[in-house]
Amino acid sequence: MSTPPSGEAPGLTWELIEAARERITGKVNLTPVLTSNTLDALTGARLSFKCENFQKGGAFKARGATNAVFALSEAQARRGVATHSSGNHGAALARAAALRGIRAYVVMPDNASQAKRAAVSRYGAEITGCAPTQAARESTVRQVLAATGATLVHPYDDLLVMAGQGTATVEFLQAVPQLDVLLCPIGGGGLLAGTAVAAKAIKPDIRVIGVEPAGADDAARSLHAGTIVPVETPDTIADGLRATIGPKPFAEIRRHVEEIITVSDAAIVRAMRQMWEVLKIVVEPSAAVPYAALFEATALRARRIGIIVSGGNLDLDHLPWSEANRG
Amino acid sequence: MSTPPSGEAPGLTWELIEAARERITGKVNLTPVLTSNTLDALTGARLSFKCENFQKGGAFKARGATNAVFALSEAQARRGVATHSSGNHGAALARAAALRGIRAYVVMPDNASQAKRAAVSRYGAEITGCAPTQAARESTVRQVLAATGATLVHPYDDLLVMAGQGTATVEFLQAVPQLDVLLCPIGGGGLLAGTAVAAKAIKPDIRVIGVEPAGADDAARSLHAGTIVPVETPDTIADGLRATIGPKPFAEIRRHVEEIITVSDAAIVRAMRQMWEVLKIVVEPSAAVPYAALFEATALRARRIGIIVSGGNLDLDHLPWSEANRG
Structure with missing residues (x-):
């Protein structure tokens, strides 16, 4: 792991994540990892899904x-x-x-x-x-x-919160050590920051990629500009990813994240539906965002890819494909 | 396990189930067991769900x-x-x-x-x-x-098929040995027969209860009559449970099953929705039938109950609660 230049505020460390792991064990679920030959065949990759929709409260939070x-x-x-x-x-x-x-x-x-x-x-x-x-x-x-x-306790701009979110990746890499790439959604950036710091500490050559909706692409804009650039009016079905990235997560993401991919809302809905149909799991739109990256990012094919499935809380009366049917 | 009286056709044995287990290990999934504090609080029981919706092909079949x-x-x-x-x-x-x-x-x-x-x-x-x-x-x-x-290879009136279905219960009782009761849906009866023979061989004092839709209650009628009584025109949303019970499963069910509970379609839809919302799993209506029994069978409260979740294959464009909204 790289160390911040002197003068910069101290950031998220592996020690904070290890301490979080010890502190929360037994108080949150050790969530399962699912795989699917069908989705592997559809995408040409070898996929593992870390199911935080099965976490307490239905989300990694x-x-x-x-x-x-x-x-x-x-x-x-x-x-x-x-x-x-x-x-x-x-x-x-x-x-x-x-x-x-x-x-x-x-x-x-x-x-x-x-x-x-x-x-x-x-x-x-x-x-x-x-x-x-x-x-x-x-x-x-x-x-x-x-x-x-x-x-x-800020939802994401907080080192202890970021450290806690990183514990999902510790479990994930224990269960599937051979992963080449991790895909993680970006809202305020707390999950991605924790994921990246944990992953690079455990396996320095792993690639960590953030994925966000095209209509809420503040992380991509911010990384490009080198400073946080909010999206004034985010427009995406992924309601969990509309927040602007926080300064503390942004610092970690600049240090540790290789790439940001943006995906369309159409790809998000398609990804969500495939996950419901094939994996038989209920995921919210935000949680389908990383899998949606597989539809376009051909460079990901033939890799062993870990996908963090962030949550499964949504209103079952208003599913995106039913809306389309009614519209 | 009781032995059939001499002269009767040989039935399903523990040996057939053990052989099935060895034969199919590695060729089908060892499916996870889920629990939920929320559903326990809602029902007053301690529930474990054996998730055959995560089986190859999305069903125990x-x-x-x-x-x-x-x-x-x-x-x-x-x-x-x-x-x-x-x-x-x-x-x-x-x-x-x-x-x-x-x-x-x-x-x-x-x-x-x-x-x-x-x-x-x-x-x-x-x-x-x-x-x-x-x-x-x-x-x-x-x-x-x-x-x-x-x-x-008949879908259910076949000893090898029944033995294979029974392997889910072998895994279930290895994962959660303390179960008092097993709840299992009834279509043609193959799953219930395999479940009952496996459960009684492993844990003779466990209670095995079959659950079926009120609109396709041929198992309840047949047990009452002592002979198979088909329901001429089954009427239920649980499309996997419309078949008439087969003679081979019926013989085992008469020997080993304590009770049949019937549930309304309204209870099935409510159960299905709770399983989606709380467990975050996609299950078909038939797979929600055993959980639906918890809404009415007050004798089940305070027990450690294992529920076999049979499958998750359904058309996501036509969910029962969306239909209700449109109707």
């Missing part, structure tokens, strides 16, 4: 949130944890806090779905509503932190 | 077909195998025959879907069409057998 919560000192823990999230991270943090027996405060936009609110409140977290803007979310979280003394 | 094909003598094998099936068994037999390098002849009704024909023909089996009636299927198979000398 349980790893980072659990690591952050159990790394708190007793004094910090007494004051609880807080975050803003309309998605899987809020529920994962609520679950981890309940497991440790501490309070969780989750700021959610007033337009969040009933299902998402229920996933958070079933673990006893306190939900604070806010207007559905980034500014309102951040100012509301600041108020919560000031009022409670809770520790902020 | 690979087990029985592979056992029957690899049990053939060299002389038999040279003349191939034949069956009639519009569903998973035809594809499973075609795959097993391809694996042994022998011919397979599959009689399919002319109205079988393109997807089902493709699943059979991709393994190189020879498809013979016939009118979509039971009489036409049987007479066409007889013609094929006469012309080719192939061995008939």
Whole structure:
């Protein structure tokens, strides 16, 4: 692993990931790896799928949130944890806090779905509503932190969270050590950063490739520009990948990630459907993004490819192919 | 295990199941067992799901077909195998025959879907069409057998097929030895017969319960009458369970199965949706039937229950809850 130049903030290390692994073992699932001769024949590659849709709460987010919560000192823990999230991270943090027996405060936009609110409140977290803007979310979280003394656990711009997400790759390479390439989706970048640092520490010659929707390609733009370039209005079916990459994940991705591939929404829906039909697993659109890269990236063929399947939380009443049928 | 009274035809034995296990190991998948705290809380039981939707071809049928094909003598094998099936068994037999390098002849009704024909023909089996009636299927198979000398491999009324299906339970009880009850769907009865004989041989005090749709309750009626009573026009969404129970499976079920539970189609759809949403697995309606029994059978609560999830092959364009939305 390369070391950051002196003067730069300390980044994600293998030691942080190893500590995360020890800390969360038994508190999250060791998820299975699936393979399929049919998908191998369709893509010309040898594929292994690390199924984080079978993780606690249905997404990899349980790893980072659990690591952050159990790394708190007793004094910090007494004051609880807080975050803003309309998605899987809020529920994962609520679950981890309940497991440790501490309070969780989750700021959610007033337009969040009933299902998402229920996933958070079933673990006893306190939900604070806010207007559905980034500014309102951040100012509301600041108020919560000031009022409670809770520790902020950011969904991705947090070294402990990134370290927790990296533990999926530790398990993956233990189960399938011969992988040549890892494909990982990019939202805020926490999963990709953890994946890349873990993978390069274990197997320095492995290739780590990030995959993102063409309509939310801030990571590709940012790597090209050398600085974070947000996409003003992300437009993609992969709702888990609309966030702008965070500074801490971005630093790791610049150091360790070889390439970013972008895929169309049509390819994402096709990939998702193939995974449902052939692997028989329920995955959300964001989780189909890495597999979608196989449809176009011919350089990936004939390689042993590991795919991180990020989650399986979606509304079964509104599947993309049914929408198309109705439209 | 009880022995059949003298004079009765020899039935399914533990020895046949053990031999099947040895014969098919490495040729079919050792499928995973999933658990869920959420479903345990919803049902008040401790559930384990044996996921045959992850089996080769997406259904348990690979087990029985592979056992029957690899049990053939060299002389038999040279003349191939034949069956009639519009569903998973035809594809499973075609795959097993391809694996042994022998011919397979599959009689399919002319109205079988393109997807089902493709699943059979991709393994190189020879498809013979016939009118979509039971009489036409049987007479066409007889013609094929006469012309080719192939061995008939019936989808369920065949001891080698039943023995192969029983191997899922051998794996299941190795993975989760503490189960009190097994729940298994009933179509032609091959899976339930194999399950019951295997389970009672390994753990004589385990309870084996068959579950079938209320609209195709021929097993319940037959057990009550003491003789096979077909349901003239089965009416259920569980298309894999519309067959009438076969004489060989029926004999085992009378000996070894404690109880048959019937469930409504509404319960089947609700069970299927919960399995998709919570377990994140794609299962066909027939495979949700045993879990549906948990909604009504209060005596099952607080028990350690093993559920055989039979398969995951269905048309993703026509999901029962989407149909309801459109209707």
